[in-house]
Amino acid sequence: MKVNEVPQDGRILESSGVRDLCYATDENGDYKQVISVGWDAKIVALDFTWESIYQECEEIKKEVLSGDKSPLAYHLHRLVMTPEILSDYSGFSKREIKRWCRAKHFNKLSGEQLSRLASALRISVEQLTSLD
Amino acid sequence: MQLDFIHKPSGHCENGVVSNLLRYYGVEMSEAMVFGLGSGLFFAHMPFIRLHGMAVTSFRPLPGDIFSRVLSLLNIKIKRYKFRDRDRSMRVLDSLLERGIPVGMLVGVYHLPYFPREYRFHFNAHNICVTGKEGDVYTVSDPVVVDKCTLTYDELKVVRFASGTYPPKGRMYHIADVSSKRGVTKDAIRRAILKNCNSMLNIPIPMFGVKGIRFLAGRMRKWERRMGSKRAALNLAQIIRMNEEIGTGGAGFRFIYAAFLQEAAVLMNNPRLRELSAQMTTAGDMWREFSYNAARLIKKRDVEPLTYDQLADKLIAISQKEEAIFRELANICRL
Known part of the structure; x- marks a missing residue:
C-alpha cells in the first residue's frame, strides 16, 4: 500500500x-x-453484521409479541450477548437464562431476579420487561 | 496522580503498549521493531474456538506473547498477573501506580465507553496501559486512540473482567527491572525472525501458519453449500473484520512486519531483507485485495461478484506467497 x-x-x-x-x-x-x-470494505462487513443482527431481532420481536419468547431473548440478541456471557455477568446459570428466554418462565421472575438480570445487561428493569 | 507517560498511537494495540512502556523506561523502539522482535505475525483458523457462533480466525499470537518475547530478548524483567478476585486486582493496580509503575492490561472492548458503538463486540484481546489515577478516574493510554482517555473505577473493573471468548481475567503486566537490559543485537533480530518463520511454517497442525490459510481456503469453498448464502456471508464478514479491524488487522500486520524487515535490513546490513520487505508489502496488498473483493461479494455490488471458490483461490495464492517469503527468511537467518 x-x-x-x-x-x-x-x-x-x-x-x-x-x-x-x-x-x-x-x-x-x-x-x-x-x-x-x-475503509469501505471494513464498514461493509460491520454494517452487514449489524444489519443481520437487527433482522434477527425483528424476528424475535414477533415471537415475543405472539407470546412465545420473552423480552429477555430479544435483549440478549440485541446486545449480542449469549446465555454463557450473561450467565457470567449475572451469576445465574446458563440453563436458567435459556429457560427465561421463554415467556411463560420469564413471567414468573421475581423483582430481585429481574433487577440482577437488568444490571448485568446494563439496562433498566423497565427496558428488560418491554421491547425498547 | 499522573505518571509522566508519553502516549503514541499505534497500528496494533499490544505493540503500542509495549513500545510506550519501553519508552517510559528510556528504551526508544519503534512499533514495527517491537512487532518484529515479538514475532508477532501469525495466522490461525480455529473452528473449535467460537466467537459469535463462528470459527475464530486470528492474525496474532496469544495476547501477552509479544510483550514477553520482546522483553526477554532485551533481557528486561517483567511481571505478569492474572486474578480471580476483582477487588484485589484493582488494589494491586493502585499500589503499582503509586509506586510509579505504568501497567499494561488486557481488556474486553464490549464495555469500553470511548469505542464507537459499531465496534463493540465481545472481543477480549485488547491491550491498554493505565498511567495514572485521579480520585476515582484512571488515565488510560489506549494505542488505537489518538489521545489519552479516561475510565472510571467501575468501567475499568468491568472491562478487565469481561466475559466471552478468551476472558481477560484481569490479566496485567508491567516492567519490573531494566537494570540488566541490552540493546537490540543482530542476533536478537535473527532469532526473532527465525521464531516467526517457525510459527508460520513448522507447526504440525493444519490450522496454524501458512497451512492455516490453506485450511481456511478449503473450508471457505464449502461454506455456501454447508450453511446457505446468508450464514456464509456472515462468516466472510467476520473474516474481514478480523482481517482489517483495529488492533487485529491481518493485512495491516503484513505491512508492519514489512516495516520491521526494512529496519532490520539496515541493522543487519543485509539488503536482501529489504527486498523481502517489498515482497511482504505485496502479500499485505493481496490480503487487502481479498478483503475488498470479499466486501463486494457481501454487498453483491457487482453484477458478477467473485464466488467463494475464487476468494479461496486468492487465499491459496497468499499462502504460497507467504510461504516463499518465510522460507527465504529462514534461509537467510539460519546460521
Missing part, C-alpha cells in the same frame, strides 16, 4: 477518538505511518 492509497472512508470512526494507524510506503519505498479514519 502506498501512502496516497491509504483509505480515508469515515463515518464510523469520525465521531470518536479512535483511529486506524496504517503503515504505507512512500515514493522511495520507505515505510511511513499514516492515520486513517476507516
Whole structure:
C-alpha cells in the first residue's frame, strides 16, 4: 500500500477518538505511518453484521409479541450477548437464562431476579420487561 | 496522580503498549521493531474456538506473547498477573501506580465507553496501559486512540473482567527491572525472525501458519453449500473484520512486519531483507485485495461478484506467497 492509497472512508470512526494507524510506503519505498479514519470494505462487513443482527431481532420481536419468547431473548440478541456471557455477568446459570428466554418462565421472575438480570445487561428493569 | 507517560498511537494495540512502556523506561523502539522482535505475525483458523457462533480466525499470537518475547530478548524483567478476585486486582493496580509503575492490561472492548458503538463486540484481546489515577478516574493510554482517555473505577473493573471468548481475567503486566537490559543485537533480530518463520511454517497442525490459510481456503469453498448464502456471508464478514479491524488487522500486520524487515535490513546490513520487505508489502496488498473483493461479494455490488471458490483461490495464492517469503527468511537467518 502506498501512502496516497491509504483509505480515508469515515463515518464510523469520525465521531470518536479512535483511529486506524496504517503503515504505507512512500515514493522511495520507505515505510511511513499514516492515520486513517476507516475503509469501505471494513464498514461493509460491520454494517452487514449489524444489519443481520437487527433482522434477527425483528424476528424475535414477533415471537415475543405472539407470546412465545420473552423480552429477555430479544435483549440478549440485541446486545449480542449469549446465555454463557450473561450467565457470567449475572451469576445465574446458563440453563436458567435459556429457560427465561421463554415467556411463560420469564413471567414468573421475581423483582430481585429481574433487577440482577437488568444490571448485568446494563439496562433498566423497565427496558428488560418491554421491547425498547 | 499522573505518571509522566508519553502516549503514541499505534497500528496494533499490544505493540503500542509495549513500545510506550519501553519508552517510559528510556528504551526508544519503534512499533514495527517491537512487532518484529515479538514475532508477532501469525495466522490461525480455529473452528473449535467460537466467537459469535463462528470459527475464530486470528492474525496474532496469544495476547501477552509479544510483550514477553520482546522483553526477554532485551533481557528486561517483567511481571505478569492474572486474578480471580476483582477487588484485589484493582488494589494491586493502585499500589503499582503509586509506586510509579505504568501497567499494561488486557481488556474486553464490549464495555469500553470511548469505542464507537459499531465496534463493540465481545472481543477480549485488547491491550491498554493505565498511567495514572485521579480520585476515582484512571488515565488510560489506549494505542488505537489518538489521545489519552479516561475510565472510571467501575468501567475499568468491568472491562478487565469481561466475559466471552478468551476472558481477560484481569490479566496485567508491567516492567519490573531494566537494570540488566541490552540493546537490540543482530542476533536478537535473527532469532526473532527465525521464531516467526517457525510459527508460520513448522507447526504440525493444519490450522496454524501458512497451512492455516490453506485450511481456511478449503473450508471457505464449502461454506455456501454447508450453511446457505446468508450464514456464509456472515462468516466472510467476520473474516474481514478480523482481517482489517483495529488492533487485529491481518493485512495491516503484513505491512508492519514489512516495516520491521526494512529496519532490520539496515541493522543487519543485509539488503536482501529489504527486498523481502517489498515482497511482504505485496502479500499485505493481496490480503487487502481479498478483503475488498470479499466486501463486494457481501454487498453483491457487482453484477458478477467473485464466488467463494475464487476468494479461496486468492487465499491459496497468499499462502504460497507467504510461504516463499518465510522460507527465504529462514534461509537467510539460519546460521
